[in-house]
Amino acid sequence: MRVPSALPDGPGPLPHRRARPARGRARTVQRVSLRRKGGVVSSPVLQIRDLRVAFPGPRRSLRGGRTIVQAVAGVDLEVRARETLALVGESGSGKSTVARCVLGLVRPQAGTISYEGRTLGPVDKRPAELQRAIQMVFQDPGSSLNPRMTVSAIIREAWKVHPAVAPKGDRRQALLNVLADVGLDAGVADRRPSALSGGQRQRVSIARALALRPRLLVCDEAVSALDVSVQSQILRLLVDLQRSHDLSILFITHDLAVVRQIADRVAVMKRGELVECTTAGQLFTAPAHPYTRGLLSAAHDLEGTRAGFEYTQEQTR
Numbered sequence: 001m002r003v004p005s006a007l008p009d010g011p012g013p014l015p016h017r018r019a020r021p022a023r024g025r026a027r028t029v030q031r032v033s034l035r036r037k038g039g040v041v042s043s044p045v046l047q048i049r050d051l052r053v054a055f056p057g058p059r060r061s062l063r064g065g066r067t068i069v070q071a072v073a074g075v076d077l078e079v080r081a082r083e084t085l086a087l088v089g090e091s092g093s094g095k096s097t098v099a100r101c102v103l104g105l106v107r108p109q110a111g112t113i114s115y116e117g118r119t120l121g122p123v124d125k126r127p128a129e130l131q132r133a134i135q136m137v138f139q140d141p142g143s144s145l146n147p148r149m150t151v152s153a154i155i156r157e158a159w160k161v162h163p164a165v166a167p168k169g170d171r172r173q174a175l176l177n178v179l180a181d182v183g184l185d186a187g188v189a190d191r192r193p194s195a196l197s198g199g200q201r202q203r204v205s206i207a208r209a210l211a212l213r214p215r216l217l218v219c220d221e222a223v224s225a226l227d228v229s230v231q232s233q234i235l236r237l238l239v240d241l242q243r244s245h246d247l248s249i250l251f252i253t254h255d256l257a258v259v260r261q262i263a264d265r266v267a268v269m270k271r272g273e274l275v276e277c278t279t280a281g282q283l284f285t286a287p288a289h290p291y292t293r294g295l296l297s298a299a300h301d302l303e304g305t306r307a308g309f310e311y312t313q314e315q316t317r
Ligand SMILES: Nc1ncnc2c1ncn2[C@@H]1O[C@H](COP(=O)(O)OP(=O)(O)OP(=O)(O)O)[C@@H](O)[C@H]1O
Pocket: 055, 056, 057, 069, 070, 071, 089, 090, 091, 092, 093, 094, 095, 096, 097, 098, 254
């Protein structure tokens, strides 16, 4: 089971925990919320109703029938305009399956998903504008970017599928614009992913999604493979892009430190079910469900262990 990683310091310690020594806390001070204060109240763009997905599980015995894995067991969720909704939960709780349903890559057994009031079917049955409107950023740009293609070719490929987004004569400029949007200079265009750092590769993944002018970004563990400092840069970029491009973001992560930095609201999944959905502020100060309290506590313990280790290291230097 994946353990949630470090919980950073926020306005104060969690009510049921003692504060840690000041020196151990120093490293995480910068990891405060990147979100604007006051929260966001807006209309839903994505609505998920009673979503259910089951997969065939392992065989009961050599000659027995297959078990069923109920990956998603009746989830109701909405993502509002220009908000970031974090979907959290331990490994295997069904987060990625929800994301893949939103993308139309998995067909649910029951339930509906609608985008701005229009029901979403499988990706190949969606009209072009709906395919374009929802884009995904994956965890590992190393495997999601074609290593044989240059950055320019990777981004231009999106326009081959959706040519109306960038008319042919404008594509060079559109390419430079989208690279600039994600903080990459023009020189990157002719390089292959292997010649870029992990952070630059993830910026290319975001640029590829952004090139189609989406309205909703689904980020599945999009910063999990990055160092903490690079994580913060990419999260900052996503917050800036959200403001400049009016994006809504469904952000899937097991890392509560990341949640604290980026989320307006948080939905917590456990074994295919949603156990809690609330504002980020509420989740970190007064989590309602025992499972959420357990996740926070595990993350807090881990951070305490790290902070204590760093404190000891400093003392012995
Ligand atoms: N294609 C599949 N075939 C069979 N079982 C699957 C399939 N995809 C997911 N599952 C199972 O469904 C459950 C939920 O998986 P899912 O990947 O959605 O969880 P998750 O919360 O995203 O986990 P992680 O954080 O590890 O990615 C797990 O038990 C998983 O093994």
